Amino acid sequence: MMLWETYDKNEIYIIMMLLGAYLAVYIFPKKLPRPLMLLFLVWGFATSTVFDFTLGGGLFDYYKVNDSNKYELSDLLTYFLFATFSYFFVYFYKVLRIRNVWIIFYILGWTCIGLAMEKVSSLMGVTHYQSGYHIYYSIVVFLIVQTTTALYYELIKKKWTEPNHASHMD
Amino acid sequence: MEFVVYFFLVWLFVAIFAVIHKRLNIVENTFVYLVILIISINYSWFVIDEFNLISLSEKKAPYLAYLLNRSVGIPILSLIFVNVYTRTPTLIQKAMLFVSSVIILVGIASLSTALKIITFLQWNYWFDFIYYFLLMICAIGAYKIIHRVMRGVVEEI
Numbered sequence: 001m002m003l004w005e006t007y008d009k010n011e012i013y014i015i016m017m018l019l020g021a022y023l024a025v026y027i028f029p030k031k032l033p034r035p036l037m038l039l040f041l042v043w044g045f046a047t048s049t050v051f052d053f054t055l056g057g058g059l060f061d062y063y064k065v066n067d068s069n070k071y072e073l074s075d076l077l078t079y080f081l082f083a084t085f086s087y088f089f090v091y092f093y094k095v096l097r098i099r100n101v102w103i104i105f106y107i108l109g110w111t112c113i114g115l116a117m118e119k120v121s122s123l124m125g126v127t128h129y130q131s132g133y134h135i136y137y138s139i140v141v142f143l144i145v146q147t148t149t150a151l152y153y154e155l156i157k158k159k160w161t162e163p164n165h166a167s168h169m170d
Numbered sequence: 171m172e173f174v175v176y177f178f179l180v181w182l183f184v185a186i187f188a189v190i191h192k193r194l195n196i197v198e199n200t201f202v203y204l205v206i207l208i209i210s211i212n213y214s215w216f217v218i219d220e221f222n223l224i225s226l227s228e229k230k231a232p233y234l235a236y237l238l239n240r241s242v243g244i245p246i247l248s249l250i251f252v253n254v255y256t257r258t259p260t261l262i263q264k265a266m267l268f269v270s271s272v273i274i275l276v277g278i279a280s281l282s283t284a285l286k287i288i289t290f291l292q293w294n295y296w297f298d299f300i301y302y303f304l305l306m307i308c309a310i311g312a313y314k315i316i317h318r319v320m321r322g323v324v325e326e327i
Contacts, residue, residue: 035197035320039204046204050241053211057219058226059233071220152200159196 003074005067010125014066014077021084031094036156037087040149044086045079047145052079055133055141062133066126078126085114089146090153098150107146114142172227172285176235176243179278183246193256194249198316202252205312206245209305214240223293232287239278247275248309255310268306275302 030037052075056063066074089110092098098106118138121127129135192199214236217223227233251271258264279298282288 033323035201035316035323038316038319039197039201042201042204042208046207049208049211053215054237054241057215058237059228059230071215156196156200 003072005070005072008125010066011074013121013124013126014074014081018077018081021081025084025087028091031091032087036090040087040090040153041083043149043152044083044089047086047149048079048082051141051145060131062129062131062137064128064130085117086149089149093150093153103150107143107150110146111139111142114146115139171231172235172287173231173238175281175285176238179281180238180243180246183243183250187246187250187253190250190253191257192253194253194313194317195320197320198313199249199253201316202309202312203245203249206248206305206309207241209308210240210244213301213305217293218288223291225289225291227287232285235285236282236287239282243278244275244305247271247278248305251306252309252313256313268303271306272299272302275305 032040052065054060056065057069061069065078066072093106096106115135115138118127118135122129122135194202218226226236248271251267255264255267258267276295276298279288279302280295283290
């Protein structure tokens, strides 16, 4: 593992985004209980890791994150950045009281945000597509991740309202 | 064949997890699963791609078997371990459970070498034993962290 191959715009972009995102997490009124805040931050980190190490590495190797195919510190920072996206997805899901058919529009909206962010990341040199991968393939990834996140949050909400949730939810 | 073997094992672990009495709630179980998943993916990347200590088959079926084990099998087994561990009363029983879990995980890793999914280059089972030992400690650590954060939380979500 290395810090980075060259310190240039992609590293600066990640660090600025990271500072902005965690500042927003800190500043925004706390609407989610602390366990869920922690859970969905880890959820975002884990989903980005799964997709990056499965599609972006190994046998498929569809894209390169940052300057090289080696593991850089900036790669790790990228996953910490993804963690906040998952948190804010659930945060606004709650704040905007998303229900029923609005779930579809909410997921589509976040997919557009995801695509826009990925385009910016690509322009800033964070993601480099290879082996015939195109940005529109990421729509599939966003739809899977966001639908799973929304459904999982709904499941947790259902379990949470059951009696004695703090000690027994199953 | 490799894929079928690992698919069966992962199915078995998921089925066991589904039917056992779970001491952890859904938030705690998910948190522990995700932490172990992150460690498992990063560890695999380091030993295979970064340091070339283990080589991985480039055929599709063995590769899928490896992905299945890395992303579902190991985290689910760790969850089963933590759920049983938290309701094991004595220290000796906890220690026995701990060692048994590590041996099972090393056994699954040895199956990967037997089926030629992975090949040890500069690696051996003792390193695997140490890794899985530390992984189980991480699983318990993750549970303790989320359990502490969960304590006393009664807010509406």
